[in-house]
Amino acid sequence: MNPHIHNEEMFMNRRVAYYQGCSLEGLAHEFDTSTREVCAALGIELVEIPDWNCCGSTPAHSLDPVLSAALSARNLAIAVREGADVVMTPCPGCLKSLKESLEVYHNPHQRQKLLDILGMPFDGEVKAVSVLQLLYEQVGPEAIRERVVRPLSGHSLVPYYGCLLSRPAHFARFDDPENPVSMDRLMEAVGASVPDFPYKTECCGATYGVTRNEIVGKLSGRILDMALGVGAEAVAVACPLCQQNLDLRQGQLNRQWKRNFDIPVVYITQIIGLALGIDPKKLGLHKLFVDAGVLLEKRESENSRAV
Amino acid sequence: MERAHTLTIQKTCDKDFIRRVEEASEQEVSKCYQCGNCSASCNYTYVYDYPVNQIMRLIQLGQKDIVLRSRSVWLCAACQACTTRCPCNIDVACVMEALRVMSREENTVSLKDVQMFYDEFLKSVKTFGRVFETGLLPVYNLKAMKPFGDMDLAPKVLQKGKLHFLPSRIKGRKHIAEIFERFEEQGKKKQEPREVNEPSHSQ
Numbered sequence: 001m002n003p004h005i006h007n008e009e010m011f012m013n014r015r016v017a018y019y020q021g022c023s024l025e026g027l028a029h030e031f032d033t034s035t036r037e038v039c040a041a042l043g044i045e046l047v048e049i050p051d052w053n054c055c056g057s058t059p060a061h062s063l064d065p066v067l068s069a070a071l072s073a074r075n076l077a078i079a080v081r082e083g084a085d086v087v088m089t090p091c092p093g094c095l096k097s098l099k100e101s102l103e104v105y106h107n108p109h110q111r112q113k114l115l116d117i118l119g120m121p122f123d124g125e126v127k128a129v130s131v132l133q134l135l136y137e138q139v140g141p142e143a144i145r146e147r148v149v150r151p152l153s154g155h156s157l158v159p160y161y162g163c164l165l166s167r168p169a170h171f172a173r174f175d176d177p178e179n180p181v182s183m184d185r186l187m188e189a190v191g192a193s194v195p196d197f198p199y200k201t202e203c204c205g206a207t208y209g210v211t212r213n214e215i216v217g218k219l220s221g222r223i224l225d226m227a228l229g230v231g232a233e234a235v236a237v238a239c240p241l242c243q244q245n246l247d248l249r250q251g252q253l254n255r256q257w258k259r260n261f262d263i264p265v266v267y268i269t270q271i272i273g274l275a276l277g278i279d280p281k282k283l284g285l286h287k288l289f290v291d292a293g294v295l296l297e298k299r300e301s302e303n304s305r306a307v
Numbered sequence: 308m309e310r311a312h313t314l315t316i317q318k319t320c321d322k323d324f325i326r327r328v329e330e331a332s333e334q335e336v337s338k339c340y341q342c343g344n345c346s347a348s349c350n351y352t353y354v355y356d357y358p359v360n361q362i363m364r365l366i367q368l369g370q371k372d373i374v375l376r377s378r379s380v381w382l383c384a385a386c387q388a389c390t391t392r393c394p395c396n397i398d399v400a401c402v403m404e405a406l407r408v409m410s411r412e413e414n415t416v417s418l419k420d421v422q423m424f425y426d427e428f429l430k431s432v433k434t435f436g437r438v439f440e441t442g443l444l445p446v447y448n449l450k451a452m453k454p455f456g457d458m459d460l461a462p463k464v465l466q467k468g469k470l471h472f473l474p475s476r477i478k479g480r481k482h483i484a485e486i487f488e489r490f491e492e493q494g495k496k497k498q499e500p501r502e503v504n505e506p507s508h509s510q
């Protein structure tokens with residue numbers, strides 16, 4: 001059914017360099033802990049890149065693409081030095097920076113400038129993937145299904161992918177740019193029901209929460225409204241910024257929309273972790289701003305809930 | 308907001324600008340045939356002064372001043388919807404990014420507070436090697452004269468044990484500072500020969 005190889009054996013004890021990025025040290029701490037827990041449970045060894053630095057994110061891009069590339073190249077170069085050929089990061093923003101850094105390195109017009117600014121040896125011989133891509137392509141929904149001990153049957157979740165995980169297609173090389181399904185399949189594999197969600201890739205307002213709060217209010221509010229409209233009790237995400245806009249800022253959205261949204265916004269790694277039987281505390285479920293306890297309710301079958 | 312005047316458009320056409328945008332973005336802006344798919348896909352059209360398809364057209368017409376002073380360039384979230392849907396395979400988001408970089412260089416940034424937020428962010432990267440989002444907020448909000456911005460979030464963040472005021476410092480922060488310094492030096496070298504710019508034509 002799934003075209004990807006999910007050779008669990010091959011991935012057992014596989015070592016992957018891990019770049020958590022700044023958000024996961026702060027507001028998105030539970031994305032870090034749940035990623036580590038789930039990977040450990042699935043036999044993937046994460047080796048944190050020693051002394052990693054910030055990728056520079058959107059601000060560095062606005063200054064210069066090669067500066068941004070150099071900041072990420074330092075992390076990649078350290079990973080290579082430590083013997084890694086794959087770097088995994090949960091954050092799609094960091095992933096974009098890492099991949100763009102490799103693009104700049106492989107662009108003959110820009111390589112020298114990059115190396116001059118970087119000031120350390122770097123050979124570009126490394127790949128960057130997201131945790132979602134790793135779980136979907138390398139482990140695979142089938143292998144995860146076999147490990148489920150606490151299915152999420154009877155729970156209805158919508159997957160919200162955001163802007164960057166699958167597009168632009170030539171750059172992401174993962175899933176479908178218009179209708180990504182990786183999270184859908186992973187959530188189905190753990191027993192949840194996953195309604196069609198038309199706003200899978202509509203932008204949440206990105207970094208404008210700080211500078212243009214009403215934009216996030218409008219765009220993120222629309223996403224929650226649609227989630228409720230299709231009968232979801234929670235939104236699954238794989239991006240710390242999307243999560244922050246939909247969860248931490250949900251009170252602001254309520255004020256702007258004069259609504260009472262009370263909908264948990266949960267990381268895909270937390271959802272899979274719950275199904276694998278990992279302690280919710282270890283997954284940082286209690287660290288989410290909107291209480292996600294509803295996902296712990298045991299329900300009979302997936303068709304028992306009328307929406 | 309400036310408008311392009313059709314009668315004088317040839318006079319205000321800056322051909323070198325077209326070349327520079329195409330070179331920086333490595334995109335052929337001339338391929339755009341104004342179908343409007345990009346603007347229809349853009350979630351930010353409602354706050355833009357020029358929808359992104361108009362930005363593309365204004366580049367084709369060499370309207371440097373209007374483009375580089377537009378709000379659109381700094382409200383673009385780099386979400387890639389336009390790039391995904393352009394039937395001519397133009398990486399429109401990449402063009403917008405090139406424009407942001409150019410507007411910094413030309414000192415024509417329209418949304419100074421967005422630039423200020425980005426600069427505070429980069430200052431933290433340069434100093435510590437990492438950033439901590441909530442630590443940046445008070446600094447930015449004070450500088451942007453919005454001292455109460457996002458105040459409602461502080462107690463929540465505190466309650467979840469997620470409030471720190473300083474990011475962790477990395478050992479290699481000297482290396483990071485050097486990366487910034489080497490970049491700034493390169494920028495200076497690049498600027499020198501281009502000091503004598505053609506007068507900018509505001510209409």
Ligand code: SF4
Nearest residue numbers: 339341342343345393
């Ligand atoms: S989608 Fe492409 S061709 Fe159509 S208006 Fe936008 S840039 Fe031009």
Ligand code: SF4
Nearest residue numbers: 349383384386387389
């Ligand atoms: S990348 Fe920018 S211009 Fe393109 S659709 Fe997104 S916000 Fe609009």
